[in-house]
Amino acid sequence: MRVLKLSFLASLLLIFMVQCGNPPKKKQKNTVKEVVNQDSIKAKKRADSIALVEKEKDTFELNEENxxxxxxxxxxxxxxxxxxxxxxxxxxxxxxxxxxxxxxxxxxxxxxxxxxxxxxxxxxxxxxxxxxxxxxxxxxxxxxxxxxxxxxxxxxxxxxxxxxxxxxxxxxxxxxxxxxxxxxxxxxxxxxxxxxxxxxxxxxxxxxxxxxxxxxxxxxxxxxxxxxxxxxxxxxxxxxxx
Incomplete structure (x- = not known):
């Protein structure tokens, strides 16, 4: 009976350790990844805007009307x-x-x-x-x-x-x-x-x-x-x- 008690307590302790281990770190990692992705999207949008302006400058052509x-x-x-x-x-x-x-x-x-x-x-x-x-x-x-x-x-x-x-x-x-x-x-x-x-x-x-x-x-x-x-x-x- 004592052995069963000890075995039951060990099982509870193992479950508690599993539940309290990796998830917080995993969640933190996802948050960092999300921020990086957002920053990358913003940077890409800025780069695309600058490229568009430069392209408009480069594609300007003179003609007999302008x-x-x-x-x-x-x-x-x-x-x-x-x-x-x-x-x-x-x-x-x-x-x-x-x-x-x-x-x-x-x-x-x-x-x-x-x-x-x-x-x-x-x-x-x-x-x-x-x-x-x-x-x-x-x-x-x-x-x-x-x-x-x-x-x-x-x-x-x-x-x-x-x-x-x-x-x-x-x-x-x-x-x-x-x-x-x-x-x-x-x-x-x-x-x-x-x-x-x-x-x-x-x-x-x-x-x-x-x-x-x-x-x-x-x-x-x-x-x-x-x-x-x-x-x-x-x-x-x-x-x-x-």
């Missing part, structure tokens, strides 16, 4: 007016005119977007101009596709002339009776004292203030019958100066 308003607004707070272009022939700096706002804003914007990096001076006419901003590389076409398809109106009545060292914008090769400017390209006059027959048809929007000897060096490079340099002349880097 370009003028965009550059009008962009020019309002634009304090910078100098851009340095580093080429395979050396570096030169241009200063952009404040009173040609759309063309100035466009050039600064494309520089910030790294568009000109790895493009070329694809046209050279001795003692006349060098023309840059294009390339036969697919990277250039892809950059243009991401930025958008648009033209800029001419702005030829601000008193600027095509003196030597003037940077100006060529007209688009599309059907273009109003000589709207091709925004991705530019040319620099090398004629001394200038090429004034261009006045009124093209928009001067700045001038070379440093490194004109580099511009002349590019203009003296050997070319083929299509006015394309026999050896590619790259714009390695374009940067806006403060």
């Amino acid at each position: 370009a003028i308003k965009f550059f009008f607004d962009y020019a309002k707070d634009l304090k910078q007016d100098k851009v340095r272009l580093t080429t395979t022939k050396g570096s030169f700096t241009v200063q952009l005119y404040d009173n040609v706002p759309y063309h100035k804003a466009n050039f600064i914007y494309l520089t910030h977007k790294k568009y000109f990096d790895s493009t070329q001076f694809h046209r050279v006419v001795p003692n006349f101009i060098i023309q840059g901003g294009n390339s036969d590389d697919m990277r250039t076409a892809k950059k243009r596709g991401k930025i958008g398809r648009y033209l800029l109106p001419p702005d030829t009545r601000k008193g600027h002339k095509h003196h030597r060292g003037t940077i100006s914008m060529p007209s688009s090769e599309r059907d273009n009776p109003h000589k709207l400017a091709s925004p991705f390209e530019f040319f620099i006059v090398t004629t001394n004292p200038g090429s004034y027959h261009l006045d009124g048809d093209y928009t001067p929007f700045g001038r070379v203030i440093e490194g004109m000897d580099v511009v002349d060096k590019i203009n003296q490079t050997p070319i083929d019958t299509g006015e394309w340099p026999k050896k590619n002349i790259y714009i390695l880097k374009a940067e806006v100066l403060d």
Whole structure:
């Protein structure tokens, strides 16, 4: 009988130990796991929101309906007016005119977007101009596709002339009776004292203030019958100066 009592008490003690052992720890573990999961969900939502904003920025494209308003607004707070272009022939700096706002804003914007990096001076006419901003590389076409398809109106009545060292914008090769400017390209006059027959048809929007000897060096490079340099002349880097 004593043995049965002891056995019964041992059983009760074992049941009590089982009931009072692991469950609290298990419950605590679940609580921690739940908090971690909630934090992970919140973090993921924040990351998704940020990614969505960045995607919207990246997918913004300029077109002929929004370009003028965009550059009008962009020019309002634009304090910078100098851009340095580093080429395979050396570096030169241009200063952009404040009173040609759309063309100035466009050039600064494309520089910030790294568009000109790895493009070329694809046209050279001795003692006349060098023309840059294009390339036969697919990277250039892809950059243009991401930025958008648009033209800029001419702005030829601000008193600027095509003196030597003037940077100006060529007209688009599309059907273009109003000589709207091709925004991705530019040319620099090398004629001394200038090429004034261009006045009124093209928009001067700045001038070379440093490194004109580099511009002349590019203009003296050997070319083929299509006015394309026999050896590619790259714009390695374009940067806006403060």
